[in-house]
Every structure is written in C-alpha cells, then in structure tokens.
Amino acid sequence: xxxxxxxxxxxxxxxxxxxxxxxxxxxxxxxxxxxxxxxxxxxxxxxxxxxxxxxxxxxxxxxxxxxxxxxxxxxxxxxxxxxxxxxxxxxxxxxxxxxxxxxxxxxxxxxxxxxxxxxxxxxxxxxxxxxxxxxxxxxxxxxxxxxxxxxxxxxxxxxxxxxxxxxxxxxxxxxxxxxxxxxxxxxxxxxxxxxxxxxxxxxxxxxxxxxxxxxxxxxxxxxxxxxxxxxxxxxxxxxxxxxxxxxxxxxxxxxxxxxxxxxxxxxxxxxxxxxxxxxxxxxxxxxxxxxxxxxxxxxxxxxxxxxxxxxxxxxxxxxxxxxxxxxxxxxxxxxxxxxxxxxxxxxxxxxxxxxxxxxxxxxxxxxxxxxxxxxxxxxxxxxxxxxxxxxxxxxxxxxxxxxxxxxxxx
Numbered sequence: 001x002x003x004x005x006x007x008x009x010x011x012x013x014x015x016x017x018x019x020x021x022x023x024x025x026x027x028x029x030x031x032x033x034x035x036x037x038x039x040x041x042x043x044x045x046x047x048x049x050x051x052x053x054x055x056x057x058x059x060x061x062x063x064x065x066x067x068x069x070x071x072x073x074x075x076x077x078x079x080x081x082x083x084x085x086x087x088x089x090x091x092x093x094x095x096x097x098x099x100x101x102x103x104x105x106x107x108x109x110x111x112x113x114x115x116x117x118x119x120x121x122x123x124x125x126x127x128x129x130x131x132x133x134x135x136x137x138x139x140x141x142x143x144x145x146x147x148x149x150x151x152x153x154x155x156x157x158x159x160x161x162x163x164x165x166x167x168x169x170x171x172x173x174x175x176x177x178x179x180x181x182x183x184x185x186x187x188x189x190x191x192x193x194x195x196x197x198x199x200x201x202x203x204x205x206x207x208x209x210x211x212x213x214x215x216x217x218x219x220x221x222x223x224x225x226x227x228x229x230x231x232x233x234x235x236x237x238x239x240x241x242x243x244x245x246x247x248x249x250x251x252x253x254x255x256x257x258x259x260x261x262x263x264x265x266x267x268x269x270x271x272x273x274x275x276x277x278x279x280x281x282x283x284x285x286x287x288x289x290x291x292x293x294x295x296x297x298x299x300x301x302x303x304x305x306x307x308x309x310x311x312x313x314x315x316x317x318x319x320x321x322x323x324x325x326x327x328x329x330x331x332x333x334x335x336x337x338x339x340x341x342x343x344x345x346x347x348x349x350x351x352x353x354x355x356x357x358x359x360x361x362x363x364x365x366x367x368x369x370x371x372x373x374x375x376x377x378x379x380x381x382x383x384x385x386x387x388x389x390x391x392x393x394x395x396x397x398x399x400x401x402x403x404x405x406x407x408x409x410x
Contacts, residue, residue, distance in 0.1 A: 059085025166315025
C-alpha cells in the first residue's frame with residue numbers, strides 16, 4: 001500500500017493562502033444544514049435505539065429501496081435485494097477487488113484512472129492494464145486490443161473498471177454509442193464491467209447519461225455514492241450487483257466491517273424521504289456549473305500556447321495537458337511556492353505516464369478563487385517554459401490520447 005498523491009497534498013492545499021485546485025472535495029455550502037440538523041436530532045430522539053445499534057450486513061432495507069429510486073434517472077431498474085450498502089463507494093471497490101482478484105490477475109482501467117481505485121487494485125496485487133481514452137472516453141478498439149493482449153500473455157482479465165460519466169480525472173463522458181460498444185466487447189470476451197458512477201446526476205445540461213448497467217444486469221456491477229449528491233461525511237455508498245456477486249459482497253463486507261453504520265444509513269434515508277433531494281441536486285449542478293465556467297474561462301484567457309484541456313459537461317474536473325517538455329510533478333513544488341496546488345497526472349496512471357498532465361478541480365473554490373488559482377498556475381507554467389527555452393526540454397515517454405498534443409488550446 002502507498003499513500004495517495006491527493007492525500008499527501010491535503011496538508012499543503014488546506015493552507016488559507018494556497019488556492020487548491022487539487023482535491024475533489026464536494027462543496028456542501030449549499031446543503032440545507034438546518035434540515036440535516038433537524039433530521040439527525042429527530043432520528044436520535046425517536047429511533048436512537050435502532051440508529052445507534054448494529055444493523056444488517058447488506059444495509060438498511062428501506063434505504064436499499066430508496067437507492068433503487070436514486071438510480072432510476074440513469075435508466076437502471078433494479079431490485080433492492082441486489083443492492084449492498086457500503087461505507088462510501090470506495091469500500092465497494094475494495095470488496096469487489098477482494099472477491100475477484102488473485103495476485104497477478106489483470107484489471108483493465110482507463111488511462112488516466114481514479115487514483116484511489118488504482119491504490120486499491122495495487123493493494124490486492126492486481127496487474128493494472130490501461131486502456132487509452134480520448135475526449136469521448138474509453139476507446140472501444142483499444143479495449144478490444146487490450147483484452148486480446150492480456151489473453152495472449154496467458155493472464156486472466158477479471159474486470160474492466162470504468163467511470164463513463166464525467167470522468168475522474170479526465171472530465172470526459174462516453175456517448176451512448178461508446179457505452180454500447182464497450183458493453184458488447186466485454187460480453188464477447190466475458191469480462192465483467194465495474195461501472196463507477198459518483199457524478200452521474202451532476203450533468204450541467206440537466207440530462208442524466210444512461211448507465212451501462214441499465215442495458216445489462218448480469219455483465220455490470222454498478223457502484224454509486226451519496227458523497228457527491230448529499231454529503232461525504234456520512235460515508236454511504238452502494239454496489240448493485242448480479243445476485244451471485246451480491247452474496248459474496250455481503251459476506252466480504254461482514255468480514256470487513258460487520259455492517260455499515262446504522263446512523264448514517266438512517267440519516268440518509270430520512271433525508272431522501274423528507275426532503276426534495278432532486279431539487280438539491282439541481283442546486284448543486286448550478287453551483288458546479290458556475291465554477292466549471294469560471295475555470296474554463298480562466299484557462300481560455302490565461303493559459304500559454306501549447307497547453308490544452310478537456311471541457312467537462314458535468315462532474316468536478318478538468319484534465320490539463322502542459323506544453324511539450326514540462327513535467328507537472330517536477331513543477332508542483334514551484335506551484336505550491338506560488339500558492340496554487342493541483343494533482344500531477346502521474347498519480348492517475350499505474351505505469352508512470354501522465355507526466356505532462358494534471359487534474360484541476362473546480363468543485364470547492366469560489367469562482368473568484370478559481371480564476372486567481374489559474375492565474376498563479378499560468379505564471380508558473382510560463383516560468384517553466386522560459387527555463388525550458390534556456391536549458392532545454394525535459395524528455396519522457398508520454399501516454400497517447402489525452403496526453404497527446406491537441407490541434408488547439410481548448
């Protein structure tokens with residue numbers, strides 16, 4: 001096990017003088033804390049004997065029913081019996097990896113991919129094989145080639161890990177035809193899909209992308225969370241899995257934590273039952289859209305020639321690729337000295353690629369702080385370009401696709 005690069009940045013990024021474009025911390029300033037306070041107080045007063053006691057290893061039955069309704073906008077029609085409540089979606093990824101992976105088994109993951117998922121996969125000694133992305137997400141032909149290459153090497157591909165909607169860290173979204181192609185390729189190869197969808201309801205055009213799981217209940221395990229659409233402090237997530245997998249998930253969860261926290265589950269359940277949670281999600285969308293717009297406008301105005309970036313239609317992140325010859329990880333100490341923080345792209349690859357890229361998060365700072373952070377970052381990049389012009393370019397192999405030069409700056 002190794003420390004996440006995002007976690008190691010927290011101590012620096014939390015300093016008030018530093019504009020942090022690093023962590024993907026949800027902005028809960030728009031959450032109705034009076035409502036949350038009332039429902040938790042009432043929960044303890046009226047149902048404290050249940051809320052403060054052990055519960056079911058699979059999760060509270062009413063909450064599992066409500067989770068099925070939460071998933072419905074993605075096109076998923078599920079039964080509560082197939083839902084397992086977890087301590088955040090991260091525990092769901094841990095349990096799935098524990099169930100499926102023997103040391104040396106292969107997990108396919110997008111390039112780049114969610115940093116904490118990569119850490120989980122490594123902790124179970126999985127071999128991570130990256131699959132190239134472009135500005136529309138996972139490339140189906142590259143997926144087919146990766147599966148064939150793993151088989152030719154005599155290894156077993158246990159599952160594909162993908163974030164098709166508002167990707168972390170790339171900010172891109174797979175269109176419907178790509179999702180259909182990915183599903184068909186995995187069906188043909190008998191490769192399970194683990195679909196991680198924490199941002200699916202946070203699209204800025206108001207439409208919710210159709211989940212891959214909506215078109216196949218047996219080939220896909222769908223992982224969700226209330227951390228982005230309600231509050232991360234409750235640590236409530238879930239996995240929707242085929243029946244045989246669900247049984248193993250419950251056993252693995254019971255062996256790991258005995259049961260998910262009853263208090264958190266009942267608090268989330270009462271919130272869903274007594275509050276217009278979809279209206280709250282719409283408020284979050286508007287808040288994050290304003291921040292996304294501020295970041296894209298600042299990037300358009302301030303970034304030097306040779307930099308390019310994704311333009312997310314939802315979620316929390318922009319993936320920025322630097323001008324040729326600049327190493328984002330090597331540049332980070334100078335950026336922090338200039339009071340701005342980001343996550344270097346190498347954190348999101350298992351194989352050392354991504355050195356020219358970085359993840360920028362717009363979810364937490366105000367629009368004014370975002371613009372100031374981008375201004376400081378642009379200054380550092382320009383200084384690096386001057387050093388490169390004077391002393392020569394840093395050179396390293398680059399991942400194709402999202403790390404490749406783009407025809408323009410956007």
